[in-house]
Amino acid sequence: MQTQLVQADSVGLQQAAHLLQQGEVVAIPTETVYGLAADATNGQAVKKIFAAKGRPQDNPLIVHIDSIDMWKTLVKEVTADALALAKAFWPGPLTIILPHSGSAAPEVCAGLDTIAVRMPSHPVARAIITQSGLPLAAPSANLSGSPSPTEARYVLEDMEGRIPLIVEGGSCEVGVESTVVTLAGEQPVLLRPGYITKEQLEAVLQKEVLVAGAVTQMLKADEIAASPGMKYKHYAPKAQVTILQASGKDYCDYLNKHAEQGVAALCYEEDVPYLKVPYVVYGKQEDAASQAKELFSALRHLDEMGAKEVYARCPATEGVALAVYNRLLRAAAFRVVQL
Secondary structure, three states: OOOOOEEEOOHHHHHHHHHHHHOOOOOEEOOOEEEEEOOOOOOOHHHHHHHHHOOOOOOOOOOOOOOOOHHHHHHHOOOHHHHHHHHHHOOEEEEEEEEOOOOOOOHOOOOOHHHHHHOOHHHHHHHHHHHHHHOOHHHHHHHHOOOOOHHHHHHHHOOOOOOEEEEEOOOOOOOOOEEEEEOOOOOOEEEEOOOOOHHHHHHOOOOOEOOOOOOOOOOOOOOOOOOOOOOOOOOOOOOOOOOOEEHHHHHHHHHOOOOOOOEEEEEEEHHHHHHOOOOOEOOEEEEEHHHHHHHHHHHHHHHOOOOOOEEEEOHHHHHHHHHHHHHHHHEEEEEEEEE
């Protein structure tokens, strides 16, 4: 299969919509990361997503919509809490889980009785959904386990020869996947942190939002993944990553003492003057949004450098930084060292 990279003009959008209607997989830009999209109501099309990614089929997919009316076809009921969150954060990087109506292909829900849905804010993603007239199942457009792509060139690296089309939409503004909250139980639970924070959700809902243990801990052996991004190892570069919990000075001292071939730092901008090893910057220390935007491209850059052993500066664990910490934990396969 030849993979074509097209611009997001009227011809490119029409081509993408047509392929989706024909049951094909198309890579599309969203504000979070690039997604690997297929008709969420077509089981055979959805299976092509799993095949392209090399992804296990026990991992549910997020469905992308362009309207509340489309959402209503996918779920049993749009509850008051769900509608309140949609009004506050859609279109945007929030995924809401509710009991499904059965209209999506079973492969989307991975055997669960719930479905994860969001309305992206990226104009190209919205235009493709609207032109195709389809709800689109779309996990990140990378090979399973590798860093999510925030630029079309990274999609091409992973997906060349695996899918027919990639739509160019520039660099992704947010840089980490959407926040996932489930409203399918008695109390809201944050399953995956993202740009929309726990505190923002609570402010709208006027109630506590619990945080799933799998946000900062390994999923238990018998535990089912209720959301994408809950698996043990994910988002990982080829290098072995270890997170160092340390002050800036202690972090830099540790790296400089361990300077040898293949060792690299994944650090903040502020650390650079004090490091004597190769490094890749992922944002500024006090700017979690910059860390989120740059993390995945930084992980891919480490591979481009040929890094073998990476020591990452540990981010904070609240607000948007929790999303960064969550992704780094999985990139590091939960290797964390406190200095």
